[in-house]
Every structure is written in C-alpha cells, then in structure tokens.
Amino acid sequence: MIKILANDGIDPVGKALLEQAGFVVDTETVPQDKLVEALKNYDAITVRSATKVRKELIDQVPNLKLIGRGGVGMDNIDVEYAREKGVAVVNTPAASSLSVAELVFAHLFTGARFLQDANRKMPVDGDTQFNTLKKAYAKGIELKGKTLGVIGFGRIGRETAAMGLRLGMNVIGYDLYPFTGHISLTFQDDISVDIPVKTVSFEEVIAESDFISLHTPFAAEPILGAKEFDQMKPGVGIVNCSRGGTIDEQALINALDSGKVAFAGLDVFDNEPTPLAAILQHPKISLTPHIGASTNEAQERIGSELASLIIAHFTK
Missing domain, CATH: 3.40.50.720 (NAD(P)-binding Rossmann-like Domain)
Known part of the structure; x- marks a missing residue:
C-alpha cells in the first residue's frame, strides 16, 4: 500500500481521488526538522512552497519514490538531484x-x-x-x-x-x-x-x-x-x-x-x-500575503492534477 505525506496539505478532491485509488494520504504537517524520521514511513511526499526537499533530506530517506509539488515553481526542491537518485518529481504548472x-x-x-x-x-x-x-x-x-x-x-x-x-x-x-x-x-x-x-x-x-x-x-x-x-x-x-x-x-x-x-x-x-x-x-x-494560487478553483485543480500524476506514476 502506497503511503503519501501531503505535508503542505492537499485539496479534498485530490485527497479523495488518491484514496479511491487505494493510497493512504496523511495531511498532518510535519516540521522541517522532523521530516527525515517521518518520511521513513512514506513512499511519497507532496509539498507547496513551505516544505523544503533538499538533497540532504533525499539522501536520508532512500525509500522515497516521488516528490509532488502542488504549483509551478520548484525552487524548494532539489529536482535534478532527486531524479538522479531515482526519485520522481512532478508538479502542476498550469493549474494556478x-x-x-x-x-x-x-x-x-x-x-x-x-x-x-x-x-x-x-x-x-x-x-x-x-x-x-x-x-x-x-x-x-x-x-x-x-x-x-x-x-x-x-x-x-x-x-x-x-x-x-x-x-x-x-x-x-x-x-x-x-x-x-x-x-x-x-x-x-x-x-x-x-x-x-x-x-x-x-x-x-x-x-x-x-x-x-x-x-x-x-x-x-x-x-x-x-x-x-x-x-x-x-x-x-x-x-x-x-x-x-x-x-x-x-x-x-x-x-x-x-x-x-x-x-x-x-x-x-x-x-x-x-x-x-x-x-x-x-x-x-x-x-497580499503570497496568495497568488489561493483560490478555491485553483486549489481544486492543483489537487486533482497532482493526484492524477501520482496515481499515474505508481500504477504505470
């Protein structure tokens, strides 16, 4: 069973799609300094802009198979390093x-x-x-x-x-x-x-x-x-x-x-x-306090698209 930590949250529509596909989704936010230990229990993590997924973190959780970014920019993720380590990285560039x-x-x-x-x-x-x-x-x-x-x-x-x-x-x-x-x-x-x-x-x-x-x-x-x-x-x-x-x-x-x-x-x-x-x-x-993508419609699109990408990765 695939377990996903949605550390910066995910729209209920996206969460429901993942759960309907048989995934376990946890939405409780884990502080950055406790992520290493927490991620040992998960196959994937989804983030927005708050959580950082750097190479030091990636090195310590070899079980991690996918990083999902709900949104466009991936400045908070070491994308190329993750991919070199065999970790898939996906995002939702059009949704917001x-x-x-x-x-x-x-x-x-x-x-x-x-x-x-x-x-x-x-x-x-x-x-x-x-x-x-x-x-x-x-x-x-x-x-x-x-x-x-x-x-x-x-x-x-x-x-x-x-x-x-x-x-x-x-x-x-x-x-x-x-x-x-x-x-x-x-x-x-x-x-x-x-x-x-x-x-x-x-x-x-x-x-x-x-x-x-x-x-x-x-x-x-x-x-x-x-x-x-x-x-x-x-x-x-x-x-x-x-x-x-x-x-x-x-x-x-x-x-x-x-x-x-x-x-x-x-x-x-x-x-x-x-x-x-x-x-x-x-x-x-x-x-405004960094709310560019913070509309109900955008969050629903982000959640749905992210869920589809995750499901496609693990079921292909």
Whole structure:
C-alpha cells in the first residue's frame, strides 16, 4: 500500500481521488526538522512552497519514490538531484495560472485607482475629509491602451498577457527562451481569436512598459533594481506575484518615493513572513500575503492534477 505525506496539505478532491485509488494520504504537517524520521514511513511526499526537499533530506530517506509539488515553481526542491537518485518529481504548472493572473490585475486596478491608500483612509468624518480624499484620488488611470510588460513568459506570464489583451492593452514580453506564437482569447458564445505574440528584449520591456509584471523563477540576484528602475518610464506600475527576491526592495522604495514608480503590487517578499516595515507601511504599495494560487478553483485543480500524476506514476 502506497503511503503519501501531503505535508503542505492537499485539496479534498485530490485527497479523495488518491484514496479511491487505494493510497493512504496523511495531511498532518510535519516540521522541517522532523521530516527525515517521518518520511521513513512514506513512499511519497507532496509539498507547496513551505516544505523544503533538499538533497540532504533525499539522501536520508532512500525509500522515497516521488516528490509532488502542488504549483509551478520548484525552487524548494532539489529536482535534478532527486531524479538522479531515482526519485520522481512532478508538479502542476498550469493549474494556478488563471488565479495568479487575476491577482496581478487586482493589484494593477488597485494601484491605478489608489485603492490601497483610499481604503486605509476611509471612512471619513464629514464633507471636508471626504472631499479632500476625493480630490487626492481624482487622477487615476485606465489600463486600456497602455503597455503591459511581462517578464517571464511561461504559462502564468502568458495567462497574464491574455488577460491584458482582453482589456485592450498592448502586451510585450521577455523570456530567457524566446516565444513566438499565438495567444488564444475566448469570448462569449465560444468565439475565439488568436493574437500573434512574440517576446522582445529585456531592455525593450523595461523601457517601453507602462506596467510591468514579474513571472520568473527564484533568482540569485534581483531582476529589477536601481539600474532598471532608472530606465523605466516615469510613473510605471510594478507587480510581483512570482518570487520574493526578484525585486530589490530598497531600490523599489526609493523609486516609489521619487515618483519614478507610481505604485507597486506585491504578493511575495524578500523575508517572508516578515517583510520590511517600509514595504508594509508604504502608501503606494498594494499588499497580499503570497496568495497568488489561493483560490478555491485553483486549489481544486492543483489537487486533482497532482493526484492524477501520482496515481499515474505508481500504477504505470
């Protein structure tokens, strides 16, 4: 009987699929420092972003046959090392794309209309305060017709691009692996339109975008820092729903304070779960606590897809 430790949880639909297939699934979270001992009793482990599966752990649990990542990035797993040791590694790269893209636009709409600051200062006491705020937030901007730059043109980046195209935005993208193809947009009555899209240079995205959204894996050095902010359009908006560490946060604060960057939307941070106080308190930053894939629909898709991958591996 195959035993699976879903250490960062799994959607009930995924758990039910595994159990119907004859697997035993435990969802009690085991602390990182106790995983070695616990995993000696399991054939597989599934994780999200919290649990780390490094080579030291892999070496000490030779009975482990599979590592499943519910989501896209696998920065918390030593993937190649695991595979060299004969441990299968699977993930669900497409399941959360729509949810993350929608959060990107939640941040874009928020920043474009000052919602993060307006919510902090409402409710008001009397006409004077109300009219003062009304005047302060009267210079919002529309997204339609603006240029959205997408850095990282994988599944989530392309989903974000598609959403921008539906809103009438001009979209340009950059990726380490150049992309030339079509993005298919489906509208009411199942009418589909294929929009030709190709990636451009990093420098072009930086210089020409009115808004920039990051969709890259973890990077050893920030992708956006003081140099990149200097090269952007005045009043640019920045959104990061990918990985902490991809933006130099102090450089971002400086760019916000100078007015070079109009606003930022951040779902990920350098020091989770304790971001810089200056980030948390900044009136031009819209904040969410790493919830890009945290919708009911995405979690169900992740659980179902992960269960299917695990079942396929152990029954092939």
